[in-house]
Amino acid sequence: MLFKGGGLPHESLALQEKLFGAGPDYNFMTRIERFKNSLVRVQHFIRCCARYNLHDHADKKWFEGVAFPNEVSVLGPHSGMFIPTLKEQGSEEQIQKWVPQAEKHQIMGTYIQTELGHGTFVRGLETTATYDPKTEEFILNSPTLTSIKWWPGGLGRTCNFGIVMALLYIDGKNYGMHPFVVQLRSLKTHEPLPGLTMGDIGPKFGFDTVDNGYLQFNHFGIPRENMLMKYCQVLKNGTYTKQTRNPKFSYGAMIFVRSMVVYEVAGQGLAKACTIAIRYSAIRRQSELKKSRPEPQILDYQTQQYKLFPLLALAYAVWFTGVRMKEIYFMVNNEIKQGHTERLPELHAISSGLKAFTTSMASWGIERCRLACGGHGYSAASGLPKIYVNATGGCTYEGENTVMLLQCARFLMNIYGGVKNGRRPSGSVNYLGERISSRCTLTSEFTLKSLADAFKHRAARMIKEASERLNRLQASGNDPEDSWNLNSVVLTKAAEAHCHYYMVLVFESVVESVEDNCVKDILRQLCQLLALCGIQENSGDFIQDGFLNNDQLELVKQKQLSLLSEIRPNAVLLVDAFEFHDVQLGSILGRFDGNVYENLFKWAKKTPLNKPEDLIHRLLR
Ligand SMILES: CCCCCCCC/C=C\CCCC(=O)SCCNC(=O)CCNC(=O)[C@H](O)C(C)(C)COP(=O)(O)OP(=O)(O)OC[C@H]1O[C@@H](n2cnc3c(N)ncnc32)[C@H](O)[C@@H]1OP(=O)(O)O
Ligand SMILES: Cc1cc2nc3c(=O)[nH]c(=O)nc-3n(C[C@H](O)[C@H](O)[C@H](O)COP(=O)(O)OP(=O)(O)OC[C@H]3O[C@@H](n4cnc5c(N)ncnc54)[C@H](O)[C@@H]3O)c2cc1C
Numbered sequence: 001m002l003f004k005g006g007g008l009p010h011e012s013l014a015l016q017e018k019l020f021g022a023g024p025d026y027n028f029m030t031r032i033e034r035f036k037n038s039l040v041r042v043q044h045f046i047r048c049c050a051r052y053n054l055h056d057h058a059d060k061k062w063f064e065g066v067a068f069p070n071e072v073s074v075l076g077p078h079s080g081m082f083i084p085t086l087k088e089q090g091s092e093e094q095i096q097k098w099v100p101q102a103e104k105h106q107i108m109g110t111y112i113q114t115e116l117g118h119g120t121f122v123r124g125l126e127t128t129a130t131y132d133p134k135t136e137e138f139i140l141n142s143p144t145l146t147s148i149k150w151w152p153g154g155l156g157r158t159c160n161f162g163i164v165m166a167l168l169y170i171d172g173k174n175y176g177m178h179p180f181v182v183q184l185r186s187l188k189t190h191e192p193l194p195g196l197t198m199g200d201i202g203p204k205f206g207f208d209t210v211d212n213g214y215l216q217f218n219h220f221g222i223p224r225e226n227m228l229m230k231y232c233q234v235l236k237n238g239t240y241t242k243q244t245r246n247p248k249f250s251y252g253a254m255i256f257v258r259s260m261v262v263y264e265v266a267g268q269g270l271a272k273a274c275t276i277a278i279r280y281s282a283i284r285r286q287s288e289l290k291k292s293r294p295e296p297q298i299l300d301y302q303t304q305q306y307k308l309f310p311l312l313a314l315a316y317a318v319w320f321t322g323v324r325m326k327e328i329y330f331m332v333n334n335e336i337k338q339g340h341t342e343r344l345p346e347l348h349a350i351s352s353g354l355k356a357f358t359t360s361m362a363s364w365g366i367e368r369c370r371l372a373c374g375g376h377g378y379s380a381a382s383g384l385p386k387i388y389v390n391a392t393g394g395c396t397y398e399g400e401n402t403v404m405l406l407q408c409a410r411f412l413m414n415i416y417g418g419v420k421n422g423r424r425p426s427g428s429v430n431y432l433g434e435r436i437s438s439r440c441t442l443t444s445e446f447t448l449k450s451l452a453d454a455f456k457h458r459a460a461r462m463i464k465e466a467s468e469r470l471n472r473l474q475a476s477g478n479d480p481e482d483s484w485n486l487n488s489v490v491l492t493k494a495a496e497a498h499c500h501y502y503m504v505l506v507f508e509s510v511v512e513s514v515e516d517n518c519v520k521d522i523l524r525q526l527c528q529l530l531a532l533c534g535i536q537e538n539s540g541d542f543i544q545d546g547f548l549n550n551d552q553l554e555l556v557k558q559k560q561l562s563l564l565s566e567i568r569p570n571a572v573l574l575v576d577a578f579e580f581h582d583v584q585l586g587s588i589l590g591r592f593d594g595n596v597y598e599n600l601f602k603w604a605k606k607t608p609l610n611k612p613e614d615l616i617h618r619l620l621r
Helices: 009-015 031-051 057-067 075-089 092-103 247-283 302-337 344-372 374-378 384-395 401-420 427-433 448-475 480-486 488-513 517-537 539-543 550-576 596-605 615-620
Strands: 109-112 128-132 137-141 161-170 173-183 196-200 213-217 220-223 232-234 240-242
Touching: 009 057, 031 057, 057 075, 075 092, 075 109, 075 161, 075 173, 075 247, 137 161, 137 173, 173 220, 173 247, 247 302, 247 344, 247 384, 247 550, 302 344, 302 488, 302 517, 302 550, 344 374, 344 384, 344 401, 344 427, 344 488, 401 427, 401 448, 401 488, 427 448, 427 488, 448 480, 448 488, 448 517, 448 539, 480 488, 488 517, 517 539, 517 550, 539 550
Parallel strands: 109 161, 128 161
Antiparallel strands: 128 137, 137 220, 161 173, 196 213, 232 240
């Protein structure tokens, strides 16, 4: 073994690959070097997949975690969007034709939806696909500047295929957004095919290793068979047929990625940041706690614990919620495949809501971890800037977070309206059918049930009030759309409260399922801390209707503080339990061996600015 650790079989395999552990320091590379380095890794990863027979998505994911530490590889859109869309939206014939080539990486694809002028508003996209029955081709065209495709990952230089979302026109009639498989580059020369203008969109906040690109179509023909035809078909003569299914099925790829992002991006990103900040806080000593005594570990300061332990609790909560979100996705998707589509709206709502809620919390949490590391947190050597810029992208891609919360709120309003009309809700919203209890059961014991109930009360009240406010706005003469807009801040807060309750509930259920009493006790403390911090940070929501009183809030504060001391002895073990290898963390501050200062010094000496022969030296001489 080249490296210590690597808890899971596929991680251990990947850690044995010299190329993934060695090589130049990422922090000292230019963007072009980072991109090239990533391509070398991609090629090696593809060879490894063949060598180790890695076909399963989950197996590959473990391997990727080591191959592309803290980076988003260009394989993300290929394996996370291109292949799933082919599988979910292609006919059997189309799946047979493209999926095997894609899985063997003989073709590399991406998901091409967003345009210069529109990302959020999918119905506003302008790219057209006009069917010509004479040639039996779709003619793809970008009719305006704003219709140029913009952002798809891997489009700039890497991919030779893509799934393009475009408006289908037959005989002058617009049939709405449909997915098309499009070859973009020659499989021999890798040059863009005639009729396509494409390239990279330039440097970004993060995602240096991904060539997010642009693409302009100039009346570009593709065969009729290239429209993905599982749900809708265009026959040779131009006849359009469709199954009587939900038109939102063509949005399936987005639901999939949103469901995965909770664990893969928010959960992993925050857990890595907590690992770095807590390990570092255990080796960093600063100031005096008691006169003439050795400087304490900064982790012994209550304020440091107050910064970091709630984030540790949040990292566990998001991790568990992400695992649950994946399970729900696969369960409901299987039901949909069997023809049972009843739970699609709930899946859309919970995946949109949790994607938004957890990526926002993680993004904020990672930055707090960086601040908690003082000066060294600001250095790239901490690894935290890289984790932040990549994770925070999750707040925007796959549906901007505010917009996603509003989608979740829309579902909550529908359900609440149904309850008012006597319908019984089920699944994640079944509590909306219960009577909202005005009695708070919180006592100094702070059982997990009583804490979850407090969040249930808050969510139910905020959803009810959002709905009533919406009705009042309409009753006072606003049309439904204006009422929605005038209520949208309240709606996003109701959606957040729903997601917050869901996360606390998932954490509670995980704690209850643990058999080992010692582990159970420690996880219970974390779950209590998560919930108590949530109550304190949003205390207005809990006291507004008199559910919590001042005495109870005082109890909340006292318990929060006592939990900090109780968690302290286990804090480092709790981050070690995430089992991130040093290679995956990419952080000198978060090294497993704690040898931070010696390695910071070695690292600084290697920085290119210290090279004696460069231009700067000549200019300064
Ligand atoms: C696998 C590992 C992954 C991790 C690694 C990731 C690395 C890769 C990195 C980056 C990839 C990024 C890829 C992208 O960003 S691709 C582009 C993504 N774009 C978006 O997400 C756009 C967001 N916008 C939308 O989704 C929609 O436009 C909308 C905001 C939802 C609005 O849609 P629309 O206007 O059509 O709908 P309405 O608001 O009018 O609603 C009508 C009813 O439809 C329901 N609805 C909407 N969407 C869905 C859906 N997806 N599924 C089911 N139902 C849906 C909506 O709730 C309304 O229902 P109602 O009953 O109220 O009428
Ligand atoms: C790193 C990264 C990778 C990406 N990868 C891909 C990819 O592979 N393929 C692809 O097709 N796209 C990709 N995208 C594009 C991405 O999906 C969009 O940027 C995203 O969906 C947001 O849309 P937008 O840019 O139009 O934001 P906008 O909608 O312009 O958002 C700007 C502001 O307007 C607000 N707003 C917009 N609409 C509403 C509304 N209805 N109600 C209230 N507020 C609103 C938003 O809340 C936000 O504050 C990527 C983007 C990034 C950053």
